[in-house]
Amino acid sequence: MKKIGVLTSGGDSPGMNAAIRAVVRKAIYHNLEVYGVYGGYLGLINGNIKKLELGSVGDIIHRGGTMLYSARCEEFKTKEGQLKGVEQLKKHGIDGLVVIGGDGSYRGAKALTELGFPCVGVPGTIDNDIPGTEHTIGFDTALNTVIDAIDKIRDTASSHERTFVVEVMGRNAGDIALWAGLAGGAEAIVIPEENYDINEIADRLKRSHERGKRHSIIIVAEGVCRGEELSKQITEATGFATWVTVLGHVQRGGSPSAFDRVLASRLGARAVELLIEGKGGRAVGIRKNQVVDYDFDEVFSNEHTLDLELCKLSKELSI
Ligand code: F6P
DSSP states (O other), X not given: OOEEEEEEOSSOOTTHHHHHHHHHHHHHHTTOEEEEETTHHHHHXXXXXXXXXXXXXXXXXXXXXXXXXXXXXXXXXXXXXXXXXXXXXXXXTOOEEEEEEOHHHHHHHHHHHHTTOOEEEEEBOTTOOOTTOSOOBTHHHHHHHHHHHHHHHHHHHHHHTOEEEEEEOOTTOOHHHHHHHHHTTOSEEEOTTSOOOHHHHHHHHHHHHHTTOOOEEEEEETTTXXXXXXXXXXXXHHOOOEEEEEOGGGGGOSOOOHHHHHHHHHHHHHHHHHHHTTOOSEEEEEXXXXXXXXXXXXXXXXXXXXXXXXXXXXXXXXX
16 A cells, blocks of 8 residues: 545544544655545546645634535446546546445445455544444534534424424534534424324423423434424414424534544544555444444344433423
């Protein structure tokens, strides 16, 4: 292993830059050359590849987004696209690739590895939905962005005695909704992993209203339904007027939290070590605060599980 590449792919997440920095610095520390692939797999197909030096990754650890840019690339899902990618990597003399992204990005990395080109996956997504790792890079920052928004919504909700539905991202996973709901003291959390009963939510809201509570916040994960839809159901079941806030892409930006920067640094560095050790076809992750690595197949043969104990706790605390 003399030259490695690094790319970011799929939806960006805060901390991707810290991961890129760790990959570049760790590789140079081990006397490897590093190449940045700009624009995800699309950039790879198009040969948008440039050498990175120590200074290329200076002043980025605290920045959101990704300096390598990102894309969602349909062509790379085809064998033809993947072969074009391998050709470009070989043309630049690159021997291994670190792919920072979510499970879609891992599929591309697995395909490249099967074509004889070793890749290591680093989990970068706000959704926290990659099996095998307890945290993904960007989740903590996104969560704090959501909490900040909930706290602000609560201020105005209390002043006006209003009920708010807050729709958060997460694709098919409820992690952002669940953690944000628990940390933000929401009255109800609606996530794809659990069926919800609108009458039970309505009773809960009415009870807290009768107790004199001046605000109610319900968090809904986008994987369940739109905030508007839930809001209508709540109004029908309670008779309360309901306001909706969709947080959207604000959740994907911003300076990464200290947790995400440290996680990204640890995982990015480990990914380089794996390539040096000749262990392509693996993903890195964190379990019980230990950096682990495991086969890509483990990602695809397992379902992401959410901590249902937290659901139970949030219900107990929001009676
Ligand atoms: O996977 C990250 C994510 O932000 C999801 O939470 C969301 O569903 C999706 O990406 C949005 O993707 P796009 O920015 O391509 O619309």
